[in-house]
Amino acid sequence: MTMWWLFPLVFTVAVLLTGAVRRYALARSLLDIPNARSSHTAPTPRGGGMAIVASFVAATLVLAAIGQVPGHVALALGGSGMLVATVGFIDDHGGLRARWRLVAHFAAAAWGLYWLGGMPAPTLFGVGFAPGWPGQAIAVVALVWLLNLYNFMDGIDGLAGIEAVTVGLGATLLCLLAGEGAHAVLPSVLALAAAGFLCWNYPPAKIFMGDAGSGFIGLVLGLLVVDAAGAAPGLLWGWLILLGVFVVDATITLLRRVVRGKPFHQAHRSHAYQHASRRWRSHKRVSLAAAAINLLWLLPLAALVVRGWMEGVLALMLAYAPLVWLALRFDAGAPDRHDLAARSGVR
Secondary structure, eight states, rough: OOTTEEEEEEEEHHHHHHHHHHHHHHTTTTOOOOOOOOOOOOEEOOOOOHHHHHHHHHHHHHHHHHTSSSHHHHHHHHHHHHHHHHHHHHHHHTTOOOOHHHHHHHHHHHHHHTTTSSSSOOOTTTTEEOOOHHHHHHHHHHHHHHHHHHHTTOOOHHHHHHHHHHHHHHHHHHHTTTGGGGHHHHHHHHHHHHHHHHHHSSSSSSOHHHHHHHHHHHHHHHHHHHHHHHHHOOHHHHHHTTTTHHHHHHHHHHHHHHHOOOOTTSSSOOOOHHHHHHHHOOHHHHHHHHHHHHHOOOOOHHHHTTTTSSHHHHHHHHHHHHHHHHHHHTTTTOOHHHHHHHHHTOO
């Protein structure tokens, strides 16, 4: 059954829903008020990511109903994604204790991984390694980390939306190159849903994504990685390469903050992209730079892996090396001026 009509519909619905959520947020005074940790300067409605959630989940259910998406994949993405989105929605409306958010995140990751049949065996230099129970546990932790790092990286206008669009479209191409056209459908849907939201979030943003949307995207991307890896081992490395900008920045920032004795869950603005946006005095330049890295550097390397012309782990190391340099160059995890002022008692 042809489904070409679904793609423009997903985009249109996401655009309209984001506008509706913005009106709802303004009516309920659900505003992100600038503070010393913020990267924005004006009160802005939040929660627009719910438009991505609704349009993606609805499209996934339609695709499952017409036989274009397996039922177990729809259960994995829909069930786990809605749990994370619901927890994020509650948090956006007034806050939720970190421990309960984390419990829900682990439950969602375990649910999704279960319905996808677990983490498939990764391949290193042509040799597959059965993950076993330790590997499955690591996969759950990795999914929770990807969920949360996406939330951490949603700190300036356009960045999280542009990441979802470029990674989704890049993954679509990788699946087609691998001869797995069926696995190209959902990344395309996610990219189009995010593009609809981005029409409202592109700098200067008229609405923010919120925890519901960022957590949802992070988990869905992780589960799509697992699903694709089960179809073609090269897609595991290809997806991980595509996600490099967010993975490297968030991971290095967390590690450096932990070394400095800072609580890992404490709000801050010391990611490399946040330092870069202040140094360049522009959200747009940073977000577009991330898009350029994804499309011009990471995607070609991922394509070489998927086509079998380069070993996955070597390509991953090559892809991440300049990203690590950039993260350090832009002081990922280093204290910003607010941190330094607080430490010295200067106000």
